[in-house]
Amino acid sequence: MTTPRTSPLAVRMHDISKSFGPVRANRNASLEVAVGEIHALVGENGAGKSTLMRILGGLLNADSGIMDVNGRDVTGWSTPDAIAAGVGVVHQHFMLVPTLTVAENLVLGKEPTRGGQFDNRRAIADVKRLGEETGLVIDGTRLISDLSVGEAQRVEILKTLYRGAKILVLDEPTAVLSPPEVKDLAQVLRRVRDGGGTVIIITHRLDEVMDLSENITVMRAGETVARFRTRDTNPAEIAQAMVGRHVRLTTREFAIVTETTPSLQRSAESHTAAADALIVRDLVVASSRKPHEVDTVSFTIHPGEIFGIAGVEGNGQTELIEAIAGLRHATTGYVGIGNRDVTAASPRERADLGLSHIPEDRQRRGLILDYSIADNLILGMQHRFTRRGALDAHAITEYARAQIAAFDIRPPDPLLPARALSGGNQQKVVVAREMGGGRDYSVLLASQPTRGVDVGAIEFIHSQLIAAREAGKAILLVSAELNEVLSLSDRVAVMTGGRFVVVMPAADATEELLGEYMTGARAAA
């Protein structure tokens, strides 16, 4: 774990341990970050990365271990101490007030005043000045609620810098960004580094790690298991350190390919014989923002086909999926499962007709976090585990045990609340419920099925999707990961502004081509 030091250390965490009840989130974890570097902290979900960073940011105190910042022992400090010392944590979930402007949010807690009154003009000027210094240009007068996710994140970073952060910690900053926004963020972080700042970035995406960082620390099960110098390593080596075993990666460096890959590239024509399993015609769906969030979309999916939808998030994908799932009212149009019209059917009726749904937000929709794994595994099927009104606890536990084993959900305790699981294992619970043995389905809606999930679980979920396709299921896949859509789908659509701008066989598509459609550089054919 020692590498030659070229510059003094900004952060040194040594032998850090932290337990939450029986769960040991950090075990003798150690981290060394030099001043002026971008350091990647990688690891599977539940590996203890966020905990370690919360300790660094003063949000948590370690049970044992020592911590230096810029050579000063700061073990056990608090959040205000950390901020005063220039350690700024940018959270994955933004802490911004949506009804205030960018400038007002930026200066919140440190407001410039003139004659006792809030000096809005100076706040706006501060945003501008800071934007020029860092390259994070944003209009200070805009409301947070009007910003895109990428812009909101920019404000969050600016806010941290405004408070004088010299050591910037970012917890999965790219999870919510579109590809162009990721590129912008990388630029920003490089500028911060070039200006003498230190950046620690938590991420799952090995391509970003390779692209951005100078050094990498890998965590697994609470321990720091490896440290690499980025230019001396490769994604396969990092992935292996993360999961503790060999993982196959494509040349794209993070899309996981399974043994069935060659059959992926089948053309759409081979399915024409089969009847359509999911039919969507002229669907219009409104959102609270606009009446045509989904604007006259039509498509069909055959049994044994994966139909992928690519596109920057917020272009109607969520509303489309919700309308098909029965969670959102369709203004006009038609949704059919097989030959049944389900346009006005309830979610329960759709499920009984063979619709499964992996929702994009597992913590809001997909799981009841305070329910046990077992209770979550029957959500949507609870009527099938009921005898004369009473839940059959024995059958539920038995079923849960079988699913936990089949989907390798860890820890394998059916009575543990879903809240206590890592993101990857939470997603496995959802996948096990929607695709597992107890489910008789013909159509699967898979929305961001691998979001925020670690490498090992991505590999597993991809193989499940392919196996379901081989078993004749019709699958609608929506993902922000272009290469996930490309490597799994038979046909691909690009969704922009609520419409499909192009639908093509995946075999004919490339990331570049889809990217051009997504950004509007190439218009509908």
Added chain:
Amino acid sequence: MKPERREKIEEALFAPLVAILIAFVAGDILMLSFNQSPFVVWRLLLEGSWGNAYGFGQVLYKATTLSFTGMAVAFAYRAGLFNIGGEGQLAAGGLAAALVGFALPVGFPAILAILLGCLGAAAAGGVVGAVPGYLRVRFGAHEVITTIMLNFVVLALLNWFIATKLRVPETLHTPEIHAGAIPRLSAILPAFHGSAANLSVIAVIITAVAMWYYMFRTRGGYELRAVGLQPDAAEYGGISVRRVLFSAMTISGVIAGLGGINFVLGYKYYYEDGFAGGTGFLGIAVALVGRNNPFGILIAALFFATLSQGGLALNAFVPKQMVDVLQGVVIIAIAASVPEVQRILLGARKRLVDKPLSESAAAPTQPPAAAV
């Protein structure tokens, strides 16, 4: 007992016990400020309540109504609803029980009459509960507002009805019922002689068991709690959120309405205007202290009933309002201790981020000030 289970129970007991402890200390300070020995006053309070059969009977009687109104609040709360209409629902239930008692002829079979009286009380409470339930699912009207307002409407209507239609002259109560009286506890255990305690106690225990079973062992309870915890996930799981909200509010009213039998069928044998006397509202505190668990509520109701009954014995020493102050302290302490005070007392310095287990996904999905 499995360790996890024990931990769960300890966790559930922690906040109420700390709250009661705080009330105890606050009580000591109050008593000292009146130049009374806390030891003497506490002893008096206990002697007046649990110290003799009469006092204990009164405690049981008071705890019975409180348990009903507490369970009513908890039932709605488990579905994510805040039913503040217990007062009106309780009163309506009481009047309905009395009306059934008049309607039945003298000599009607007792058990049947009691059951019909209970049914009437439940139905009336259910109707009063169903109105805000309907307004919520049909128009999105918030149940906190509608239940509070409905209390005034219902209580005023009942007052008008009693004053104009059915009262014994010079009083604000109805004539006595012909049938459906619930036997006093003293009929079985003579030691309780003179106390209002009656066999409504059995109804309360049956209701608690039924509520627990429904909540934690049936599909209906599974769906109801799912709606209360995460309505979006419940909807996704094929649960009709509106149907659950409506029925939870209605059943909550049913439980509060049932509370009316204790006074009307078990104690006075008539309906009296204003008999609820705040019991419906105190049910909110009982539910809070009982952590929305029916058995916890039974214990919490006993606690509040003890304070109330014991308080009568203190009159000579300290103002009886002191008991109200103590109740207030308990409520505030409970409210503050769920779960923040726990963490402070358990030594955790930071309460901002406490969900350690899942890394990236652990933060709440709807942070209070989300940007997007």
